[in-house]
Amino acid sequence: MRIRPFLLALAAAALFGAATPFSKSLLADLSPFQLSGLLYLGAAAGVLPIALRGRGLLRPWAMDTRTRRLLLGAVIFGGIVGPVLMLFGLRMAAAASVALWLNLEAVATALLGVWVFRDHLGRNGWIGAAGILLASVLLSWGQGAAGWQAGLLVAGACVCWGLDNHMTALIDGITPAQSTFWKGLVAGLVNLTVGLLVEPFGAGIAQIGGALLVGLFSYGFSIVFYITAAQQLGATRSQLIFSSAPYFAIALSVLWLGETISAVQIVAALIVGVSIVLLTIEWHSHDHDHVALEHEHWHAHGDGHHNHAHDGAAGQAAAGSHSHRHRHRPLHHAHHHWPDLHHRHEHG
DSSP states (O other), X not given: OOSHHHHHHHXXXXXXXXXXXXXXXXXXXXXXXXXXXXXXXXXXXXXXXXXXXXXXXXXXXXXXXXXXXXXXXXXXXXXXXXXXXXXXXXXXXXXXHHHHHTTHHHHHHHHHHHHTSOOOOOHHHHHHHHHHHHHXXXXXXXXXXXXXXXXXXXXXXXXXXXXXXXXXXXXXXSOHHHHHHHHHHHHHHHHHHHHHHHSOOOOOHHHHHHHHHHIIIIIIIHHHHHHHHHHHHOHHHHHHHHTTHHHHHHHHHHHHHOOOOOHHXXXXXXHHXXXXXXXXXXXXXXXXXXXXXXEEEEEOSSSSSOOOOOOHHHHHHTTSOEEEEEEEOOEEEEEEEOSSTTOOOOOO
16 A cells, blocks of 8 residues: 555656657647647546446536535646646647656645645655756756746646645545546536637547547546545655656657657656655654544555445455545544645644
8 A cells, every 4th residue: 555656656657748749749730728628538538437436426516515616626727727838838849848847846736735735745755856856957957948938838837737736635525537537528628619719620530539549548547546646645745756757758758759868867867766765755653633524535444544344245345445435533643644635734
């Protein structure tokens, strides 16, 4: 259970990193609004079979008020505004430059987490964050400016995604796949509609299929993996791991485009690896209280928080990790933990 969320965050980063070079080529035939819409509709279609396994998907009005507000914020910032800003920047600058700029998302998420969302980073966590930022600076050194217009657009997208990261990490009324489905469906329809109204649609079947396929993997499955990881690790820590996405983009450029990798890129990759190790061992322990709570998320029994019983076949299925709605009783204890769904508390 300790290693699983880190692997999910890395898988999310790899899938999302692959989106940048592919999206750059698709922008030749699609506007940023049109491409963003198709990407998120592909994400919604891809996760629909998984989302249907949970209850209440087709009844959004049955969600509790907190879940609706968090989901609405995630849709607006993470599904509508953020992707469009990033794609406008991508249309103006090189894909490699934009991939490096996307490391600002980790910084935005960390600052928002500590200052706004009661997330927590200890000494190792801050060292890991600084290491990832240092690696980004090293990779950016000597690359030249992508243009201040593109930089501002991508920076704005990163702030939007920083807000989205924390909001999605706190959604516990529906499953990660359901969050991804609603974000993809609503954001996809809104952006595609705007794109069709603003600019003529000149893409062919191949471009449409390519955009939907990229959305399926790089946005759909990637977002599900990220939300699941963030619910267990906290948004800040998950996002710092997710910030390795540009390095997967560079690796794809080497394998797919035949580009060469420099010594600076190798050093940066090593720094990121050490930083991720620091994040995996950085958790803390202190006395804390848990109030009574009912919610739904991915969990396993035996962690001190999920000791509820299951009957019959459900009891056999509950032997491993699973997701369902469950209730927590008030609890006071001390143990090592991350800022997950159960540990968003103040620190003295």
